[in-house]
Amino acid sequence: MLSLVSLLQLEKATQTPVFVQLSNQLGQLIRAGTLKPGQRLPGTRQLAQGLELNRQTVVAAYDEGLAQGWLESRSGSGTYVAAHFPDVVPQPLETDSLPTNEPPSRVDVPGFAFETIDFLLRPLLTNSSGLHLDDGFPDIRLAPMDELSRAYRSYFRWGNPQQHFGYATTKGHPLLREQLSQHLNETRGLRTTPENILITRGSIMGLHLVCQTLLRPGDTVVTGDTTWAGAVMNIRKAGATIQTIPVDQHGMDMDVLADICQKQPIRLVFVTPHHHYPTTVTLRADRRIRLLQLAEQYGFVVLEDDYDYDFHYLSRPILPLASADRKGMVVYVGSLTKSVAPAFRIGYVVAPTTLIDELARLRRIIDRQGDPMLEFAIGQLFKTGELKRHFRKALRTYQARRDCFCDLLTQELGDTVQFTKPDGGLAVWSRFDPKVDMQSLALRAAQNGLFFSNGLSHNPPEQQLYGTRFGFASSTEAELERSIAILKRLL
Missing domain, CATH: 1.10.10.10 (Winged helix-like DNA-binding domain superfamily/Winged helix DNA-binding domain)
Known part of the structure; x- marks a missing residue:
């Protein structure tokens, strides 16, 4: 004993x-x-x-x-x-x-083997607390928090408690799907009903569901030679092979795409036509028509990611490809993350109803349902017009910040940085003099309280673009001035 x-x-x-x-x-x-x-x-x-x-x-x-x-x-x-x-x-x-009462030490390496997938290693973007020229985040200080709080509270007074606190449909809250369908039809020229819409937790979840449903190992997917890493990761995780085509000042080169289609089967083309990621250029009208024609002729899917449609500063935004799609070739993915705040994980997929049904079945084994309370609250903000008022206010604010930031870049860094003033979006694609070490510059800036991406993730294989995205929307004019002052001093 x-x-x-x-x-x-x-x-x-x-x-x-x-x-x-x-x-x-x-x-x-x-x-x-x-x-x-x-x-x-x-x-x-x-x-x-x-x-x-x-x-x-x-x-x-x-x-x-x-x-x-x-x-x-x-x-x-x-x-x-x-x-x-x-x-x-x-x-x-x-x-x-010996047994002790200290917290157990963590286990870092499991006792079994598993595969580490290198292409999933990607820097995690977060909102920093200091000065920042981020990837193109919204300013959460502008988000309609009071209105959203009231809409949240109304959920607890709405309907049958057994119904709205129990399990819900995998497609998303009916109110949000109804209101979002009306919004997309009015603002983007789409022709949808709520049955054409699947609510997801951000656009990245929509991309994942689409890639897992439509792609099989060995399929060929075409993207721009510069494109969003999140889409690339999902495409590769589905086992597909990526083939890239050039992107110039008018967007993806459709002549190159046509040549590829003549030589091999294409399953899907991923495109961000409104503001190409990362360069922000807009796909020209004739290339849009050509892309839809090629899709109908060769039977490939057009996966359209319209990540910041709500913020276009020259007249009306250019309508998405999905608005001109008559044959059901386009799967349209969007998000309210950039429109409201990243913490509110509301994205959506718009597609023919049979595909939406299949996506919802897949979503069920990943995430039984979304967040009914958040979806209801956002639906209420659409219904009362609060969200549309927020879009108008944010648009004016972001346009003023874009103009201020581009003036600062020209006046203070014109000898070092090249850029084209974007027609829309929340970031400026900025190209530096090749003599500038982007990695070192970003590190030194962080040490001085300014955070931005070194841009390495935007480089195509074996290419150096010497560019990065400078997000201006989440900073006030005064904060932008201080940020550029730091950059100027370091350069």
Whole structure:
């Protein structure tokens, strides 16, 4: 009994009850093989005396062990280690392996093999607390938080509690799908009903569902030679092969795409036609028509990611490809993340109803449903017009910030940075003099309180673009001035 007492280390000044500590440590000793199957444990009075505990504490610990299946009670005989455990060869007891009440050390490497996928390694973009020229995030200070809070509260007064606090449809809240269908039809020239819409947790989830549903290993997908890494990762994870085509000041080169189509089957073309990512150029009208014609002729899917349609500063935005699609060749993916705030994970997929049904079936085994309360609240903001008012206000604010930022780039960094003033979006594609070490510049800027991407993730294979996206929307004019001042000093 003395040896067992010496193996138990109990701390009375912790939040974990002593009987739980005792039960856990007995379980550890059984798993380690120190206490063998069928071994008799000391009586509760004897062990309590040895540990200087109240007997009821030991009784509670034994009861816990019985409930967990580590121990068994034999009438008139006492308490034993359960006999059904396999024999475990005891390991030499070392000081650092004794049961303790310290938080367990984390396990970094599993005891089994698995494959690490290199192309999933990608820097995580977050909103920094200091000055930042980010990838093109919205300013969360402009988000309609009070209106959203009121809409959230109204959810608790709406309808049948059994209905709206239980399981919901995998396609998204009916109110949001209805309001979003109307919004897309009015602003983007689409022809949808709510049955054409699947609500997702951001556009990245929509892209994942589409790629997993439509792509098979060996399929060929065409993207621009510069494109969004998130889409590339999903395409490659589905097993498809990527073939790139040039992107110039008018968008993706459709003549090159036509040549590829004549030589091999194409399953899907991924495109961001409104503001190409990362360069922000707009796909020219004749190339849009050509892309749809090629899709109909060769039967490939056009996956259109319209990530920042709501922010276009020259007259009306150019309508998406999906608005001119008459044959059901376009799958349209969008998001409210850039329109409101990244924390509100609301994206959507627009497609023919049979594809939406299949996407919803796949979504069910990944994420049973979205966030009904958030979806309802956003739907309410559409219904009351609050969200449209927010879009108009944000558009004016972001346009003023774009103009201010582009003036600053020209006046302060004109000898070092080349750019084209974007017609829309929340970022400026900026190309630096090749003599500038972008990685070093971004690191030194961070040390001075300014955060931006070094742009390496935008480089095509074996190419150096010396460019990065400078997001201007999430900073005030004063913050933009301070950011450029830091850059100028470092350059």
